[in-house]
Amino acid sequence: MTKRCSKDYVEKKNEFTKLEGDVVDSSVTPHEVIIEEAGQKVYQQGIAKDFRVKGKGVVEFEEVVKVLFEKPNLNKLVHIKPLYLCAKIKGEETGKELVDNGTAVNILPRNMLEVIEKTVGDLTPTRVVISGFSGKVLQAKRMIEVSFKLDSLTAQTMFFIVDTVPNYNVLLENDWIHVNDCIPSTLHQMLLVWNESKFEVVHTNKKPFVT
Numbered sequence: 177m178t179k180r181c182s183k184d185y186v187e188k189k190n191e192f193t194k195l196e197g198d199v200v201d202s203s204v205t206p207h208e209v210i211i212e213e214a215g216q217k218v219y220q221q222g223i224a225k226d227f228r229v230k231g232k233g234v235v236e237f238e239e240v241v242k243v244l245f246e247k248p249n250l251n252k253l254v255h256i257k258p259l260y261l262c263a264k265i266k267g268e269e270t271g272k273e274l275v276d277n278g279t280a281v282n283i284l285p286r287n288m289l290e291v292i293e294k295t296v297g298d299l300t301p302t303r304v305v306i307s308g309f310s311g312k313v314l315q316a317k318r319m320i321e322v323s324f325k326l327d328s329l330t331a332q333t334m335f336f337i338v339d340t341v342p343n344y345n346v347l348l349e350n351d352w353i354h355v356n357d358c359i360p361s362t363l364h365q366m367l368l369v370w371n372e373s374k375f376e377v378v379h380t381n382k383k384p385f386v387t
Contacts, residue, residue: 260384264325274344283347284335
């Protein structure tokens with residue numbers, strides 16, 4: 177979007193083509209979209225912000241989209257729930273994906289290979305060593321890249337195979353969150369996924385241990 181400056185901002189004789197400070201363009205009206213999700217509100221705001229000089233007297237504005245979370249009421253603040261989601265790997269619903277932005281690698285327990293119809297022969301060798309929060313070291317001898325689908329988000333994702341039986345079917349790590357433009361909130365029990373200038377609210381699995 178291109179806006180022409182008023183005469184006050186047009187270059188004068190012997191003056192650098194440069195603007196100091198902020199320029200407010202009153203012709204751009206901020207918009208707000210409110211999404212109701214599980215009794216809470218997520219606000220999406222778009223507003224013209226920042227600019228750069230493009231030729232004499234022409235300023236190019238960039239629209240910046242912001243997301244604001246509503247503060248939950250007291251009874252929704254008192255919980256220690258992790259963020260479990262429902263997703264699909266290779267079309268198979270796994271139902272207990274744990275999102276953890278303190279984790280460095282994506283983990284797939286070895287017993288999940290049967291669920292997604294894969295064998296050891298489909299895996300790629302690796303020598304990565306993984307350390308848990310207790311300091312226990314696990315050897316990830318294999319890894320696999322598979323199609324991972326979470327609502328409208330579909331991404332080829334690399335998982336390290338670990339021979340253990342944890343309290344999740346899939347563990348999604350920090351880099352996966354960032355690469356796929358996601359914003360996790362354990363407080364609000366939701367995951368926001370950016371889709372260009374909009375976002376999608378992904379539902380949590382409220383009963384991940386019920387089979």
